[in-house]
Amino acid sequence: MTEQTAQTVPTASAEKQRNQWLDVWDQFKTHKGAVFGLFFLIFITLFCLAGPWIWNIDPGDLDIRNKDVRPIYTVIWDSNAKVSWARPMGTDNLGRDIMANIMQGGRISLAVGWTAMILAIVIGTAIGVTAGYFRRLDGLLMRFTDLVLALPLLPLLLVMMLLFRDPLRAAFGPEQGIFILIVTGIGITSWMQTARIVRGDVMALKEREFVLAARSIGTPARRMITRHLLPNVLSPIMVSATLGLATAIITESALSFLGLGFPSDFPTWGKILFDNVDRMTAFPERVIWPGLAISLTVLSVNYIGDGLRDALDPRIRGL
């Protein structure tokens, strides 16, 4: 049969070959901010992942003689500044290399941000869709959401840290254990907004005729959700995902600042930032670099989310 159609309508079959994801990519490319964001995200990810292989200085290495080295560009306006080509971004008050710290810190911050965000989105979407689709579970799940929403977040995280830090450390090692703890902590305290938005949208979609049409075909609930509801609530999910990544990185910083995140010799962007806040006027670069890394990552992810949302919408894609 394919042969026959191929002979009769060659143009049609040639068109069919085109992958839908290519169209998505074409539309994505038209969003300049998203392309910029994508490049920056790839750059910062490579910087953090592959960087330490090239710049192989141990971020925890104390070099007291070379402490408080200013970044290399300081010589432009201050010829007496203590600079060194071996320390292009300078060192902190204990002589640790800032560039190595930002690389190492970025690994942790990005890992925590992405994992916690994905966890929050998965929980939020699952609860939102279930509450919106199954009316019987709606009251129960939304009251549970309200309950979690009403909990004060930081004290809850602090209690979690105190309760579970030691058993998790014993089970997975100090870094792994803390990572799991922080990621679950942030994940399970930030899914509520997503759940509420998704629930509302699902409830509205459920009354649309195409869902009724699917029911008249006999589509079971699980495929109704995956085929008809989830693709249509993609936009709000995408928006809360991009916001969630930012919140996760910042919450992790706040926890580290309170001394309840990663151990003190373990850098993350947030921790580098908070460690140097008190000497900010003398050494602004120590705050600017990690701050810039956080804000640019968050911004680029926001733009990517924006571009992706447009690219995934067939109406905007113009097909």
Place this chain on the structure above:
Amino acid sequence: MLDAGPTPLVRVRDLKMHFPIYAGLFRRRVGEVKAVDGVSFDVMEGETLGLVGESGCGKSTCGRAVLRLYDITSGEIAIDGREIGDVPQPRLRDMRPTMQMVFQDPQASLNPRMTVEAIIKEPLDEHTTLSETEKREKVGELMDAVGLNRKFAKRYPHAFSGGQRQRIGIARALALNPKFIVCDEPIAALDVSIQAQVVNLLEDLQEQFGLTYLFISHDLSMVRHIATRVAVMYLGKVVELAPREALYSDPLHPYTKALLSAVPEPDPALATNKERIILQGDVPSPSNPPKGCNFCTRCPAVIPICREREPDTREVKPGQFVACHLYSE
């Protein structure tokens, strides 16, 4: 008394669909909207039963309830000899291919995130074990059948006009070779030239595939064109059910008379002396229907018994059923 002649494909008896109303602080059930309140009719194999009535009289609800898209309050529905009135939803799944639906709003009834191919293929995915290429070929055949270009298979619904979208909806309904299709005002959202195309398409498909339609509409002239028998609904009840010609030439129920007098007369000479029956007042609320006959508050020929007792449906002429006290002698 209704089922004379050959066995009907669809047999509906005393169908009731009441929607509960919740109100107050504790969301207590304070009443119910009697959208469909005791409807009985048969649809013979291969015929088109028109279901007409004004907005809000329960036509669409009735159509959806017949397909069990709602869990009905009470009543019997038998389709193709199988009783589905009280079957739980999961067990209805294997009955679904027999009965399909074409929806009113072609924009809302197509998932904006799915391509035309995916939309028409969905019933095949759910109910057949065909391979991907076979399904694609079947989708192509269906698109040919409803007059859509196969090249458009990978496009999304928003790229089509209203008439084309309605064709997509019809192709989806046809995918599983159903016997019975409920057309829920399939032409109400289309402009007049497209209405004719879609109705003719429906007629052609009926001939080609031997379909049976329940055609819901408020457009009396279109129903006259397509239906073999017509049922008139008012406030959740069928007031008159008759063969097309009998109903249009000699309506019996006062409501049908009023409804038909509202159809515009194309001939201006005739239009001036046409007697127009204008009903007074509004349709009563379906949550609080009047005592006795539902139509007694607006009926121009009301008699005392109308406000006391609900009229029975009786066969006044062969094949013509009316629920009115005027004909109960």
